[in-house]
Amino acid sequence: MAEHFADRLLAAIERAGSPVCVGIDPVYDRLPKELQRKVRDEVEQTEFINIFCLEVLRIISPIVPAVKIQSAYFEKYGSVGVDLYELLVATARDDGLIVIGDVKRNDIGSTAQAYAAGHLTGTNSPDAITVNGYFGADGLKPFVDTAADVGKGVFVLVRTSNPSAATIQDFADANGKKFYEHMAEQVAAIGGGEELIGGSGYSCVGAVVGATYPDEARRLREIMPQQIFLVPGYGAQGASAADCAAAFKPDGTGAIVNASRSVIYAYQREEYVGMDWKKAIETAAEKFADDIRQACSLK
Amino acid sequence: MAEHFADRLLAAIERAGSPVCVGIDPVYDRLPKELQRKVRDEVEQTEFINIFCLEVLRIISPIVPAVKIQSAYFEKYGSVGVDLYELLVATARDDGLIVIGDVKRNDIGSTAQAYAAGHLTGTNSPDAITVNGYFGADGLKPFVDTAADVGKGVFVLVRTSNPSAATIQDFADANGKKFYEHMAEQVAAIGGGEELIGGSGYSCVGAVVGATYPDEARRLREIMPQQIFLVPGYGAQGASAADCAAAFKPDGTGAIVNASRSVIYAYQREEYVGMDWKKAIETAAEKFADDIRQACSLK
Numbered sequence: 001m002a003e004h005f006a007d008r009l010l011a012a013i014e015r016a017g018s019p020v021c022v023g024i025d026p027v028y029d030r031l032p033k034e035l036q037r038k039v040r041d042e043v044e045q046t047e048f049i050n051i052f053c054l055e056v057l058r059i060i061s062p063i064v065p066a067v068k069i070q071s072a073y074f075e076k077y078g079s080v081g082v083d084l085y086e087l088l089v090a091t092a093r094d095d096g097l098i099v100i101g102d103v104k105r106n107d108i109g110s111t112a113q114a115y116a117a118g119h120l121t122g123t124n125s126p127d128a129i130t131v132n133g134y135f136g137a138d139g140l141k142p143f144v145d146t147a148a149d150v151g152k153g154v155f156v157l158v159r160t161s162n163p164s165a166a167t168i169q170d171f172a173d174a175n176g177k178k179f180y181e182h183m184a185e186q187v188a189a190i191g192g193g194e195e196l197i198g199g200s201g202y203s204c205v206g207a208v209v210g211a212t213y214p215d216e217a218r219r220l221r222e223i224m225p226q227q228i229f230l231v232p233g234y235g236a237q238g239a240s241a242a243d244c245a246a247a248f249k250p251d252g253t254g255a256i257v258n259a260s261r262s263v264i265y266a267y268q269r270e271e272y273v274g275m276d277w278k279k280a281i282e283t284a285a286e287k288f289a290d291d292i293r294q295a296c297s298l299k
Numbered sequence: 300m301a302e303h304f305a306d307r308l309l310a311a312i313e314r315a316g317s318p319v320c321v322g323i324d325p326v327y328d329r330l331p332k333e334l335q336r337k338v339r340d341e342v343e344q345t346e347f348i349n350i351f352c353l354e355v356l357r358i359i360s361p362i363v364p365a366v367k368i369q370s371a372y373f374e375k376y377g378s379v380g381v382d383l384y385e386l387l388v389a390t391a392r393d394d395g396l397i398v399i400g401d402v403k404r405n406d407i408g409s410t411a412q413a414y415a416a417g418h419l420t421g422t423n424s425p426d427a428i429t430v431n432g433y434f435g436a437d438g439l440k441p442f443v444d445t446a447a448d449v450g451k452g453v454f455v456l457v458r459t460s461n462p463s464a465a466t467i468q469d470f471a472d473a474n475g476k477k478f479y480e481h482m483a484e485q486v487a488a489i490g491g492g493e494e495l496i497g498g499s500g501y502s503c504v505g506a507v508v509g510a511t512y513p514d515e516a517r518r519l520r521e522i523m524p525q526q527i528f529l530v531p532g533y534g535a536q537g538a539s540a541a542d543c544a545a546a547f548k549p550d551g552t553g554a555i556v557n558a559s560r561s562v563i564y565a566y567q568r569e570e571y572v573g574m575d576w577k578k579a580i581e582t583a584a585e586k587f588a589d590d591i592r593q594a595c596s597l598k
Contacts, residue, residue: 072417086378118375136463
């Protein structure tokens with residue numbers, strides 16, 4: 001039987017020494033100058049994106065336990081891009097990284113089943129994916145069941161890190177309960193079955209909880225004690241390591257913080273001007289891991 | 300400048316004589332016996348899925364104005380499946396059908412931009428896609444802006460047709476306003492700008508409104524007067540033509556009803572036993588188009 005996803009993730013975090021995840025969001029125009037050519041068409045861009053992403057994986061795999069690969073930046077190039085996404089997922093897993101496929105899929109049950117098969121089973125599929133819970137339990141169940149069957153995980157969107165999240169997710173009922181808290185209760189219920197909990201006490205069903213709202217993260221930590229939080233928002237989106245700490249339990253477990261652009265495009269940040277782009281990524285990844293390690297252990 | 304999506308869709312409905320859309324949700328195990336072989340692996344299945352889908356397109360294109368291609372059933376096969384999805388989108392557009400890519404994508408703004416580029420621009424992209432509004436305005440805007448720029452459309456999930464939709468979408472505020480009504484107000488606001496409205500008076504931003512809840516559809520028709528409704532739920536999901544009629548305006552415009560499994564797997568329905576599979580699909584598509592035509596004109 002496949003080892004439980006939450007147990008594998010916690011073991012990887014323990015080995016790496018910090019609960020962090022680097023997000024791979026490759027945009028051609030932001031690649032290092034030496035990887036930009038006068039390409040004739042979009043498909044040619046993918047060759048250089050490939051070189052860049054493989055190099056990023058090589059640099060970060062000794063530093064961080066996990067990587068989040070954002071499907072959108074590959075789907076931009078159609079099936080050619082999806083091919084590259086699959087290659088990167090497989091390479092990252094071979095490098096010993098826990099791989100989260102950031103796909104945010106969602107649909108009615110029969111269709112969710114097809115998404116789950118495509119994104120959680122098969123040789124080149126990631127260790128976990130992100131999903132959107134708008135359809136409720138019957139749209140989530142195929143993802144959850146498939147993940148549990150094959151030792152993988154899902155992270156359900158609860159509180160997102162973007163500026164307009166509140167206009168939708170703060171919609172409140174007569175008792176002041178907000179929609180994202182209602183979603184969190186659903187996730188806790190769906191992801192709380194005994195058969196879904198690993199030896200670590202955590203479920204294979206986690207939650208996406210943006211770091212840009214630390215007060216909410218504390219409240220959500222109470223509603224979802226068995227969920228591992230995937231925490232976006234650090235760095236380019238404006239959250240500090242202290243903001244991220246709210247997502248963790250007092251023992252320093254229960255969350256993994258993601259940074260994407262602030263790490264993989266570190267060579268474009270003022271503080272790294274003049275530094276070789278690979279060295280800049282390495283330095284930023286190390287600093288990110290240190291920052292979060294300290295913020296968690298201060299709890 | 301590209302012709303407006305809503306105007307193109309309404310013209311296609313006018314030509315075909317019925318506001319219907321056939322959904323392509325191919326599942327290998329449900330293909331006609333003559334298209335099932337002892338295949339060695341999953342990828343080989345896609346060859347037969349391809350033959351089936353091309354045949355379905357050939358049969359339905361003289362009968363209906365539009366087709367909705369469900370990405371999940373292609374993503375199931377990874378990049379090989381995505382290749383096939385692109386081929387079918389291109390073929391359906393060549394056949395003169397309006398093509399809706401059912402992808403339900405969603406993310407923060409920068410990432411939504413990449414999804415919009417991948418799924419709405421480029422030679423093999425559909426005329427419109429479905430999106431999920433959980434991120435709010437800044438996650439929707441890249442889809443809306445890109446669609447408007449290239450004469451395409453988006454359909455935002457408002458009320459879905461599945462059994463557990465209510466547990467999430469009926470979450471109500473102190474005044475009894477439900478979450479899906481709040482989402483509808485957001486969609487009306489985001490999709491209501493003058494520059495988004497075509498000559499027909501409809502916006503390139505539509506809404507997905509499940510037919511399984513006709514009372515809600517009537518209310519949503521009031522909240523979103525400029526949105527074309529994409530209406531799933533007819534047939535296999537249990538809604539009747541009369542249920543679907545609630546999504547239309549009194550003049551019979553404003554919605555397009557989708558049926559997937561009840562049409563493309565018609566040969567497995569009791570009433571068509573013994574009929575050639577192609578004839579069964581054709582008959583079911585004609586009956587579906589007639590049903591909806593009558594239900595709308597009765598309004």
